[in-house]
Amino acid sequence: MIELLFWQGCPSHPEAKALLEQVLTELGRDDQIVMTEVRSDEEAERLHFPGSPTIRVDGRDIDSMGANGHPSLTCRIYHLPDGRVSPVPSREQMEAALR
Amino acid sequence: MSIALGTETPSFELPGVDGNDHATGEYGDAKLLALVQYCNHCPYVLAWEGRLIALARDYADLGVRVVAVNSNDAARYPEDSFERMKERAEELDFPFDYLFDASQSLAQALGAERTPEVFLFDEKRRLRYHGAIDDSRDETAVSRSYLREAIDALLAGKEPPVAETEAAGCTVKWK
Numbered sequence: 069m070i071e072l073l074f075w076q077g078c079p080s081h082p083e084a085k086a087l088l089e090q091v092l093t094e095l096g097r098d099d100q101i102v103m104t105e106v107r108s109d110e111e112a113e114r115l116h117f118p119g120s121p122t123i124r125v126d127g128r129d130i131d132s133m134g135a136n137g138h139p140s141l142t143c144r145i146y147h148l149p150d151g152r153v154s155p156v157p158s159r160e161q162m163e164a165a166l167r
Numbered sequence: 168m169s170i171a172l173g174t175e176t177p178s179f180e181l182p183g184v185d186g187n188d189h190a191t192g193e194y195g196d197a198k199l200l201a202l203v204q205y206c207n208h209c210p211y212v213l214a215w216e217g218r219l220i221a222l223a224r225d226y227a228d229l230g231v232r233v234v235a236v237n238s239n240d241a242a243r244y245p246e247d248s249f250e251r252m253k254e255r256a257e258e259l260d261f262p263f264d265y266l267f268d269a270s271q272s273l274a275q276a277l278g279a280e281r282t283p284e285v286f287l288f289d290e291k292r293r294l295r296y297h298g299a300i301d302d303s304r305d306e307t308a309v310s311r312s313y314l315r316e317a318i319d320a321l322l323a324g325k326e327p328p329v330a331e332t333e334a335a336g337c338t339v340k341w342k
Binding site: 154155 | 211244
């Protein structure tokens with residue numbers, strides 16, 4: 069199962085979803101993405117949500133480095149392969165998690 | 168809702184990471200004043216950070232002052248606390264003042280909504296450009312450098328080619 073957890077206060081989830089869909093298509097997969105909105109600090113705690121967006125494949129976070137961040141309604145920080153900071157995971161992270 | 172173009176700079180007096188309080192009047196000699204709604208924790212701010220630092224350095228000798236303002240609720244976002252602001256500014260040797268708007272009064276007066284979000288005021292301290300630093304958080308994909316273009320135009324006595332854009336970033340974290 070592929071889950072994309074998001075918080076509306078952060079604008080990055082549409083971009084993350086579009087990239088994820090693109091990667092799935094390129095890999096020849098037709099998985100549905102389960103979208104879960106996180107609305108409160110309590111939900112963030114319960115869902116172990118370290119920030120928006122968070123993508124899990126079969127329950128495993130595609131960015132293990134940030135998976136254990138403090139649960140919070142915040143924009144999540146990712147690092148691209150070249151070291152730059154990004155509000156969305158890299159294509160490479162998605163590909164690695166889906167292969 | 169953000170202040171309209173032409174609006175005068177809201178007055179403020181806020182503590183800076185340098186240990187001093189900074190007030191509106193202190194920047195009176197600047198030809199242009201760019202107030203940038205800012206913070207530590209937001210990945211959009213971090214993505215644009217290098218470009219803002221470069222811009223502040225590039226225009227410092229031309230009389231352009233950049234002032235970053237963090238108005239986020241530090242109780243809920245500890246990474247945005249005043250102590251963490253000091254650490255960030257020191258770590259990256261910020262070439263601009265970094266002020267803590269703990270009461271959120273400046274953010275409210277500006278009608279700020281995002282981080283980063285730019286409010287560029289001219290010599291008469293009227294708002295002349297508002298919005299994004301440029302058109303892509305990915306520095307390799309930038310095609311329009313809105314803030315630089317506005318600064319260049321105003322320094323040349325012209326109108327900014329684009330006066331308002333949508334600031335893409337994290338929301339200001341209100342109390």
